[in-house]
Amino acid sequence: xxxxxxxxxxxxFCLVLLPQIVMGxxxxxxxxxxxxxxxxxAEGNEAGFNSISTNQADYVLxxxxxxxxxxxxxxxxxxxxxxxxxxxxxxxAGMMRSKLLKYLAENELWNxxxxxxxxxxxxxxxxxxxxxxxxxxxxxxxMTEAKRLWLSGQASExxxxxxxSALQNSPLITPDLSWQRxxxxxxxxxxxTAKATSLLLKEAARKNAETWLQLHKKxxxxxxxxxxxxxxxxxxxxxxxxxxxxxSANLEKALTVWDSKKPDFMLDAQITQGVEGxxxxxxxxKKDQRAYEHLNKVSQADEETRAAKVRAAxxxxxxxxxxxxxxxxxxxxxxxxxxQYWQARALQETGKKVEAxxxxxxLAKDRSYYGxxxxxxxxxxxxxxxxxxxxxxxxxxxxxxxxxxxASYEFKFLGLDLEARRQWRFAIKNLSKENLxxxxxxxxxxxxxQIAITTLVKADYWDDxxxxxxxxxxxxxxxxxxxxxxxxxxxxxxxxxxSMLNKNAVSSAGAKGLLQxxxxxxxxxxxxxxxxxxxxxxxxxxxxxxxxxxYYFKDLLTRFGGHIAVAGAAYNxxxxxxxKWLPITSNVPADIWIETIPFKETRKYVSTVxxxxxxxxxxxRKGNLKLKNLLWDVTP
Numbered sequence: 001x002x003x004x005x006x007x008x009x010x011x012x013f014c015l016v017l018l019p020q021i022v023m024g025x026x027x028x029x030x031x032x033x034x035x036x037x038x039x040x041x042a043e044g045n046e047a048g049f050n051s052i053s054t055n056q057a058d059y060v061l062x063x064x065x066x067x068x069x070x071x072x073x074x075x076x077x078x079x080x081x082x083x084x085x086x087x088x089x090x091x092x093a094g095m096m097r098s099k100l101l102k103y104l105a106e107n108e109l110w111n112x113x114x115x116x117x118x119x120x121x122x123x124x125x126x127x128x129x130x131x132x133x134x135x136x137x138x139x140x141x142x143m144t145e146a147k148r149l150w151l152s153g154q155a156s157e158x159x160x161x162x163x164x165s166a167l168q169n170s171p172l173i174t175p176d177l178s179w180q181r182x183x184x185x186x187x188x189x190x191x192x193t194a195k196a197t198s199l200l201l202k203e204a205a206r207k208n209a210e211t212w213l214q215l216h217k218k219x220x221x222x223x224x225x226x227x228x229x230x231x232x233x234x235x236x237x238x239x240x241x242x243x244x245x246x247x248s249a250n251l252e253k254a255l256t257v258w259d260s261k262k263p264d265f266m267l268d269a270q271i272t273q274g275v276e277g278x279x280x281x282x283x284x285x286k287k288d289q290r291a292y293e294h295l296n297k298v299s300q301a302d303e304e305t306r307a308a309k310v311r312a313a314x315x316x317x318x319x320x321x322x323x324x325x326x327x328x329x330x331x332x333x334x335x336x337x338x339x340q341y342w343q344a345r346a347l348q349e350t351g352k353k354v355e356a357x358x359x360x361x362x363l364a365k366d367r368s369y370y371g372x373x374x375x376x377x378x379x380x381x382x383x384x385x386x387x388x389x390x391x392x393x394x395x396x397x398x399x400x401x402x403x404x405x406x407a408s409y410e411f412k413f414l415g416l417d418l419e420a421r422r423q424w425r426f427a428i429k430n431l432s433k434e435n436l437x438x439x440x441x442x443x444x445x446x447x448x449x450q451i452a453i454t455t456l457v458k459a460d461y462w463d464d465x466x467x468x469x470x471x472x473x474x475x476x477x478x479x480x481x482x483x484x485x486x487x488x489x490x491x492x493x494x495x496x497x498x499s500m501l502n503k504n505a506v507s508s509a510g511a512k513g514l515l516q517x518x519x520x521x522x523x524x525x526x527x528x529x530x531x532x533x534x535x536x537x538x539x540x541x542x543x544x545x546x547x548x549x550x551y552y553f554k555d556l557l558t559r560f561g562g563h564i565a566v567a568g569a570a571y572n573x574x575x576x577x578x579x580k581w582l583p584i585t586s587n588v589p590a591d592i593w594i595e596t597i598p599f600k601e602t603r604k605y606v607s608t609v610x611x612x613x614x615x616x617x618x619x620x621r622k623g624n625l626k627l628k629n630l631l632w633d634v635t636p
Contacts, residue, residue: 010348030059031414038063059405067092074103077112084116089403091426095360103129105159110135126147134166147172153184155193168546170201175202182209186216187241208408212238222257222401228264236265244278251282273298277305277584284308285598287581289316292325306333312344315596319349337363341370341392342595344377367462369611369627373591376628384618387463389456399438402427410447417504424451433459440467450500461518469612469619472501473514480550489623490564491515491550493613494571497605512539515549522548564630565594565606583636590631 024146033052035385040048049069056062063086070076070083080100087093097116104113110132123129124145129569131387134142146167149160156164167173172508178200185194188324200208215221228235239261251590280295290314298305314322323346329339340363363374365383375382389602399405404427411420428439436459444450449470456467471492481488498516499505511518519536525548526533538544556575581597597603610627617623 014489024635026354031058031410032066034059034065034410035414038068041068059401060143061410063087063090063092063408067096071096071099074100081116083475085197087317091407091423094139108135115299119634121181127157127163131159131163134163138464139166139372142584143167143170143172151166151177151181153186153188153190153197154182156196173200175205177201179205179209181449182205182239186212189216191216193424208234212241212629215242216245219243219249222246231265235307236267237271239265240271240275243275245418247282251279251286255279270300273300277301280305280312281308284315284596287315287598289547292316292318292321296321303333304328306330310339311596312341314592317592319346322346323350326626337366337368337370341374341591344374364412367611367615369607370613372614372627376626382614384465384615384620386465388466389441389461390463391438395438396442396445399435399442405442411559412446412448421451424455428458433461437461440464444470450502452499465615465619468565469496469615469620471616472500473503473542473546476546479543480546483547484550484554486550487623487625489612489617489620489625490613491546491553491610492616492620493609493611494553494568494615495546496550497609503545504540513545513549514542517545517549517552521552525551530625563590563632564610565590566634568606568609569594569597569602573599573602577602583634585623587633587635590634593634594631 016115023594033056035274036219037049037056038054040046040052041105042138046069049065053065053069055256066083067517070080074080077100080096083096084093084100087096097118104110104116105128113128113132114136117123117129117132119285127146127149130142130145130149133139134146142163143166146160146163150164150167150173178197182194182201183190185197192212194216198206198213201209211227215227215238221227222239222242228239242255243258246257247500258279276294276297279297280291280293283291283294289312292309292315295301295305295312296308298309301309306325309328310322310325313319313325322342326339326343333339334343340359343361344356344363347353347359357378360374361380363371364378364380365371366374367382367384367506372382384515385575397512400409404423408420408423408427411417411423424443431439436455440456440459440461443449443455444467449472452467456462456464462468469492473495474488477488477491477495481487481491487576495501495514498511501512503514505514505517506512509518517539520541522536522539523533527549539548553567553571556570557564559575560566560570560578566578566582569581577599581593583593594603596607597606605613610630613625614627617625
């Protein structure tokens, strides 16, 4: 931890808790001592650290302090071993073991490495462990597993390199296997691995490999007849590979070449279907109605391809094709609300209205986007079941007193949010579903709403509406909704999807706060509103974030003709992408437009925000939102 950060926390801690410290509260003293011990460690003051930590042995974060001290002293293996034994059931044991194993591997202390390594299902994929086995006399076992990894064609990690070198110098590797690795590497676009593997090949095979690498890099050379003097099985595989590469860069060219040249090659069904599937997926991503034709040629389809085929049929608005694609789903897949809805739509559109109404009526009982669409279709109220988790007070107390949960609370209390979340994940890792429900309620009691929501998801419990959809920042939401003429429930739906109402949320892309605004977007809004911009920190202020987020969403609504679905897609994927996804020639029903959004994340985002808005309307006990009134046809 940064020294200044520790000083800052310590100073704040003193100010807030001074009255309690004066009262001699033991826990308060321990917390203060913990912060001081961290400060000493950051300064390298071991004597100061020892003088404080000695009296902390009964504090729940004492093992963490010892971890912080010992992780810098990995050469003292006796102390490390004692720590691992004493705290073997804590999160810190795993953290310490990782540090120790890295140290032992770097110093090639392989016997010690094996001694401390924990064998599990992932061990056979761990080159470091296999190399340790090789170095400690288990060469045959290590080489057998190494061969499997080597043939996958994956790029070599640091500890795979010596292992693979030993393998390549052994009798286990034949020329045919070297070519197998080369081709697997090319197929996975691990170009550097493919180049290195090509050096193991004999002269003729090496020349072939050079051709593969050349065409992989420049697939536009596909039409050069020099490369296709022989029409053997290997060249047929190469042709299919390069066609797929070309398709990503120039889809129309790839389609033309494929149709004209494929009869010249020895293409088996698996290879042909792989190419057709690639074409279908790319065409669907461009919202091109030719997608169904190609996806329909894939008879051995995986789940993703089966779903894509339904969406491709919807893109065509060919209801016979939709019905056919739905029949190709597995029995389990067809029971999902999404596909039940489209089955009902297909029945309705093909004149089977009685069957359609029956299916809609059944689906209308489901609390989901598709259930709400079905309810609107048959004109029945939305079904929003609310059954809070029932937990006894003593169950909550017992869980809260468990050392793993106490540690999580202490990290949270001290402002060490990242450690608190990591500790929580460790604490719930092996809980039963019943105990996960209790943990979710405990997190809710701690006002840790995001953690409560995600924990309840792990418990596979979906009906506690207050926990899953907390009504926080109501005044700020209402104020923003009034300013920007938006439904409060819609803002809540956006906020719940964006951040789970965590005001301190930060995305990997740098979006911040409740409505996950990018700083540059917020600065632009500030200039537009002629308001001073002070700092990105403003985005963690709920009132500021909700005000600017509401303004931005209203602006997107204005830009896209007031269409909630298109504005939602623009909020998630950006307005430029949303504009490209608009129909070109004629109107498209909104449900079909949403289902055929090219990005899976954005498809789910839009439907989820809409369903959450309906649920929040129910939570707020006001408003009259109906999906059918929000989802009119999307226009060019």
